[in-house]
Amino acid sequence: MLESMQRLLTGLQPSGALHIGNYLGALKPFADMYGKYESFLMVADYHALTSLRKPDELRQNIREVVRSYVAAGVDPKKATIFQQSRVQEHTELAWIFECLVTVPFLELSHAYKDKLAKGLEANAGLFNYPMLMAADILLYDTDFVPVGADQRQHIEYAREAAAKFNNAYGQTFKEPEGLISDTIATIPGTDGKKMSKSYGNTIPLFGSKDEIAKAVMSIVTDSTGERPENVYAIHALFQTKDKLDSLYAEKKGKYKDLKEALVEDIETLVAPMRAKYDSISDADVLDILKEGSHRAREFASAKMRDVCEKVGVNV
Ligand code: ADP
Ligand code: TRP
Numbered sequence: 001m002l003e004s005m006q007r008l009l010t011g012l013q014p015s016g017a018l019h020i021g022n023y024l025g026a027l028k029p030f031a032d033m034y035g036k037y038e039s040f041l042m043v044a045d046y047h048a049l050t051s052l053r054k055p056d057e058l059r060q061n062i063r064e065v066v067r068s069y070v071a072a073g074v075d076p077k078k079a080t081i082f083q084q085s086r087v088q089e090h091t092e093l094a095w096i097f098e099c100l101v102t103v104p105f106l107e108l109s110h111a112y113k114d115k116l117a118k119g120l121e122a123n124a125g126l127f128n129y130p131m132l133m134a135a136d137i138l139l140y141d142t143d144f145v146p147v148g149a150d151q152r153q154h155i156e157y158a159r160e161a162a163a164k165f166n167n168a169y170g171q172t173f174k175e176p177e178g179l180i181s182d183t184i185a186t187i188p189g190t191d192g193k194k195m196s197k198s199y200g201n202t203i204p205l206f207g208s209k210d211e212i213a214k215a216v217m218s219i220v221t222d223s224t225g226e227r228p229e230n231v232y233a234i235h236a237l238f239q240t241k242d243k244l245d246s247l248y249a250e251k252k253g254k255y256k257d258l259k260e261a262l263v264e265d266i267e268t269l270v271a272p273m274r275a276k277y278d279s280i281s282d283a284d285v286l287d288i289l290k291e292g293s294h295r296a297r298e299f300a301s302a303k304m305r306d307v308c309e310k311v312g313v314n315v
Contacts, residue, residue, distance in 0.1 A: 003005050005038065005251070006037050006038070006040045006143040006144065007037060007038045007039070007040070007140055007141060007142045007143050007144070008033070008034060008038070008039075008040065008142070008143070008144045008146065008176075008179075009039070009040040009042065009137055009140050009142040009144075009145055009176075009213070010026075010030055010040075010041060010042070010043060010145060010146050010147060011041075011042040011043070011044040011047070011133070011136055012026060012041075012043065012065050012069075013044045013047050013048045013213060013293035013314050014040075014043055014044070014045055014048050014058060014062045014064065015048045015051060015052050015061060015063045015197070016061065017061075017064065017195065017202075017204055017205075018064065018065070018204075018205045018206065019193035019195055019202035019203055019204055019205055020131050020187060020195070020202075020203045020204075020205050020266070021186075021187035021194070021196065022068075023068075023072065023184070023186050023187070023205050024184065024237060025148050025184055026146075026147075026148060026189060026216065027068060027069060027072040029070070029181060029184060030069070030072075030074065030146055030193050031072045031073035031074050033146065033179075034074060034079050035078060036079070037143075037144065039078070039079040039080065039107040040079065040080045040082070040140055040296065041069060041074065041079050041080065041081045041082070041123065041292075042082055042083070042084050042134075042147075043062050043065045043066065043079075043081075043082070043083045043084060043289075043294075044135055044136065045062055045083055045085045046084050046085050046090070046091065046132060047132060047135055047158055047167075048061070049086070049125060050120075050123060050125040050126040050129060051115070051120055051126070052267075060079070061167070062083065062289075063282060063285045064206075065124070066285045066289060067079060067082065067206075067277050067278075067280045068205065068206065068277065069282055070276070070277075070288070071206070071273045071274070071276040071277035071280070072273060075158050076288045076291070076292065080292045080295045080296055081288050081289065081298040082292035082293040082295070083119070083288060083289050083290040083293050085290075086293035086296075086297070087139075087293060087300045088138065089135075089139055089300035089301060090132060090135045090136055090233060090300070091132065091135075092135075092304060092309060093139055093304065094128065094131045094132040094134070094305065094307075096165075097131040097161045097164075097165070098128055098131050099134060100161065100164045100168060101131065101160070101161065101164060101280065104264050105160075106127055106128065106130065106131075106156050106235075108286040109129070109130055109153065109154075109157070110153055111129070111130075111151075111154065112126060112127060112129065112172070112214050112288070113148065118198060121201065130153075130154050130157035130161075131157070131160075131161060132163070133154050133157070133158060134157055134158040134160075134161035135156075135161075136177050136184060137158045137175045137185075138158060138161065138162050138174070138176070139299065139300045139303050139304070140219035140296075140299050140300070140303070141173075141174045141240060142174065142175060142176045142302070143174065143177065144176065144177050144179045145158070145177070145178050146178075146179040146180075146181075147178055147179070147180060147181060148180070149180050149186075151178070151180075152178060153179055153269065154219065155176065155177075156243075157179035158175075158176055159175040161173075161176045161303070162174065162176075163175065165307075167219070169311060170310060172306060172307065172310055187202030187234070187237065188196050188215075188230065188233050188234060189202060189203075190202070190203065190215055190219045190220065190230070191220050191230070192220060192229075192230045192233070193270065198240060202215065202221050203215040203216065203234070203255040203266065205270065205301040206277050207271070207276050209263070209267055211262055212267065212270070213260075213263045216259050216263045217256075217259055218265070219231050219234065219259065220257050227228060227252070228249045228255050228258060229285035231258055231259060231262060232244065232248060233254065234262065235258075235261075235262045235265065236268060238262070238265040238266055238268075247261060260262075
């Protein structure tokens with residue numbers, strides 16, 4: 001079957017503790033589809049350096065991303081799980097792309113502007129971010145890149161980088177397609193805005209039941225409406241509409257009871273994953289990354305040899 005030969009690659013920045021928005025928006029969709037493709041799952045640790053300068057935290061986050069994906073159902077034998085920084089070809093190719101694109105072109109990045117608006121430092125790494133991401137994708141002749149809607153423009157940047165290189169040096173890179181699901185909603189946080197680690201409104205994915213309960217109890221409720229909409233919106237991700245509607249009718253006005261029911265429903269989903277998560281040791285994570293990065297390097301170095309030949313740095 002032709003489809004089984006197609007390549008899928010995605011990446012996640014190890015920039016903080018994962019939350020249920022990450023699970024429903026990124027981990028679960030990947031776990032549901034990766035088996036149909038030759039799949040690569042990359043921990044974008046160099047990307048995280050654009051915003052994180054705490055080495056111990058970074059180390060811990062890298063391990064957490066790997067554990068989380070495996071706990072969410074990704075089999076490291078069936079997908080290549082690797083660390084960006086262990087495959088040096090990514091930063092090398094990013095440099096070559098940076099020499100092909102202009103500053104005004106990179107200035108069009110919404111993600112860059114959004115990050116500056118959130119108060120992040122305008123470091124050159126943040127500015128060049130899209131070219132490192134282009135390298136991540138293009139090194140593997142990737143067909144599909146499953147990402148959230150916020151990453152749409154980054155996929156366009158990768159396509160442009162491929163086209164510019166091909167135009168300058170001859171056909172070398174495949175232009176990838178983004179797989180952006182319209183059916184995956186933006187998961188709301190405890191304040192009703194998009195759940196995001198940068199807004200401090202998250203429900204932790206692998207937190208203890210107490211931590212989950214603490215986050216759920218902090219969901220902002222508005223006593224003027226028919227039902228607590230913020231609680232309901234999150235609850236609807238874990239329960240059928242019929243069950244919820246009868247529960248919310250029965251417990252009308254009893255916000256604490258409704259929140260307790262939500263904690264139980266989150267716990268039902270998370271408990272088996274948490275058990276799996278806890279069973280993965282640091283040594284297991286290192287083995288997965290070592291093996292995956294070795295496999296990734298084989299693809300990346302072959303591609304890079306071709307690139308070096310094309311641009312003329314191999315003498
Ligand atoms: P955060 O906003 O917490 O920093 P990231 O930007 O690191 O999250 O996102 C990592 C992945 O999780 C992306 O694929 C993103 O689309 C997905 N994701 C993050 N927050 C949500 C959300 N609230 N709803 C759905 N998906 C999300
Ligand atoms: N920029 C992506 C994010 O913030 C992470 C990422 C880095 C990525 N490299 C990638 C995603 C390559 C897909 C493919 O979510």
